[in-house]
Amino acid sequence: MSTERLIQVKDLDLTFIKEGKEFPVIKGLNLSIGKGEFVVLVGPSDSGKTCLLRLIAGFETPTSGEILVNGQPVTGPDPSRGYVFQDMVLFPWMTVYQNASFGPKSRGLDEKQVKEVTSKWLDKIGLTRFQKKYLHELSGGMQQRVGFARVMANDPDVLLCDEPLGQLDWVSRETLSNEILQVWHETGKTVVYVTQAIEEAVYVAQKIYVFTARPGKVAQTLEIKLPEKRWEDKELRFKKEYYNYVEQLREIITKQGSKTVEKGPCEVA
Amino acid sequence: MNENGKIALRVAYPQIFIWASVAIITLLPDIQAAAIETKLPVLAFLIGASIFLAILSAIGATNKVAKLRLVRVLNFYDICSIFLTLIFFWELLANKIPVLDPMIFTCPTRIFQALVNKRDILFSSSLSSMFLLVNGYFYGIFVGIVTGIVVGWFKSLFRVVYPVAKLIAPIPPVVYIPFALVLLPSVTYAAIFIIGLGAFWPTFANVCFATHNVDRRVIEAAQMLGAKTSTIMRRVILPFVLPELFAGIFIGLILAFIMLEVAEMVGASSGLGFYLLSQRLLNHYDVVSAIIVTVGILVIVCTVIFDYVEARALRWKVRLGA
């Protein structure tokens, strides 16, 4: 795996001003993520990990410092930085196919190219059968698959996932996390993944960054040395070595303990 | 009483009132001095309704598909019941028992007679009115939707325009009629303008506000996928605010109708409003009632078409429940 740094975060500061009060969410954060890595960000709910994801995506601008992706500073949202939302945020008035092809179409590709790349990704993710359906006819797991398909159709450099499995039931989470790993393994994309579920974090990650409470910094890094093709081991989730990492992560996060009272600016609900 | 008994009652109810009405119309003497030329129209309507409902009941009782739509069908029966009860008591109190003044409260028999007698002029007036309405309405909502999205999108525009709009909107478009008549080439243009204005405000207000409050994450998703602002407005914002948009243009439809009648009464030389005014001045209250009924029918037809279009446009919205 390449050690080339795809994402570089330098001296990042993010302070929100709400009702005359200052909310320092991130202060002096330095981080770098290598090309092709699968990195998971965990931490207390106000630690700014979701804010960091949104900053990398370009949805928010930092108060100071900069973020470089592929050597270029981030100035706004872009198809090269695909984002998968926790509650999907799809377009319910469009069919599955139309949702998935929205990206390629908006970027100005011609009919043939749009059809080609959309069909390819719908097929890879197992949605071809459902391409003419509307979203309300699909289960949560299928909807989130559409969320992934539409992002992958743009061939992004990095996949930013904001608790993508948060709305799904347990078994769907297991299935979908396996599929995410497979796509990652096959395409070699860089993945930055935020989650609250530590079992999920350990299952998918190569490297976990644990954040401190607000203002967020990286408190500790945990390397997960589980087999690369994890989906092939059906018993992995019940093995001691897996849960050993879960316990380790649990201890590290508990040490960061904070009791956020107020709702953070990046919090969804 | 069990379930089937209740259903049977709801189905029987309209029929009871139809035949009660037929009975009092044919059997009881009229109390007014002026003779009623013909009772045929009202009787034809009532008996026709009876046959229609009977056929509906027969289909409902035998057809399996109809059984699934039972709730809707029964609602339709209930609506019919309300109308027919109204007709019955109206006929009774305005024509058979001296309770209501027959000059002012024209009985259904006379109304139906007038509808049939004056059908030619009612039809041509309706066409004239609908021409003004359709033109005014669609211009009004088109401008309302486009400006609504633009003003709702650009935060600086919104901050300035919306408060001003909120102040101006409640001013009844009626007030602008004199200016419209003077500034625009003809009465027709003026009428269309006033009707359009009536449709414009609720549309603009709803679309503008809904656009301003669009879930920003949907916009972020579209931007992240590479869409430019114009694409976002057309393919993301417009569909997203469609529910509020329909709410707005429905109010716009109601206001358009109101403006139509007012505009016709003030300046037009044809149309239902104008006709209504002239008949009122001649004290032909039976024709006046017939015109009101005609307007009511037009409104109902427009509303039904509107509901159908709305249901189709919003079919992607999740309907809660089975």
Add this chain to the structure above:
Amino acid sequence: MTNVIEATNVKKLYPPDILAIDGFDFQMKEGEFISLIGPTGCGKTTFLRIVAGFEDIQQGQVLFQGKPVGAPSANRGVIFQDIRLFPWMTVKDNILFGCKSRGMKGEDQKKNLKETMELMQLDNEALDMYPDRLSTGMRQRAGVARVLANSPDILLLDEPLNSLDWLTRDYIQTTILKLWHQTKRPTLFVTHNIPEAVFVSQRVVVMTARPGKEKAVVNVDLPERRWELRRDDQHYLDLVKTTSRLVEDELSKAREVEKVVGY
């Protein structure tokens, strides 16, 4: 000794044609902590709502403390997944709502408030805030406090930890376990999180796909001081595996029943 919950042959139909539960039997003895799990749509939340008194049944009977379940009441406390604090009241008023409604005396109210505050680690700053401004974790702490302040005879938890951050989830889970250990108040815990179900309860009841029936019961013979258990304990992991396999088996059947496509 009568069972706390005795449900026999329960059938629940949502008109016109959704049969949520059919022929479901369930018993909960005094002092038990039971988890109820199953594939999506199996009726586990529906059953909890029946016990709570929010839903009626078409057939069978459900007895609580020997009497048929009636309307919802304060002795059957429910902690909801979406928390449902009253947004027009402060946290303090939310917590005391039940006590006030039942006419509790002022000093008793104050005592209850103080106890639940300490238990859920709510400080004075949070008490005077309105729910909208709070983080989800704080809101659920308040939600739990509100129910505990009523001292219910049974706790009914409907996927309470779903949308929470890890720390709050861990904290509330530990608190509920410790509370149970102390008071042995019967608790019914509905969840879709299989490891969690095994971790907290003494028995896990697995339901079939819709229409829901009992599929299997897994006895969880892990130490009583559950919050001290390490999650890489082998016996615990074996139980999680057994339970997972049961649910996965049912899931393939669920996919045919659910009207929505995919899984």
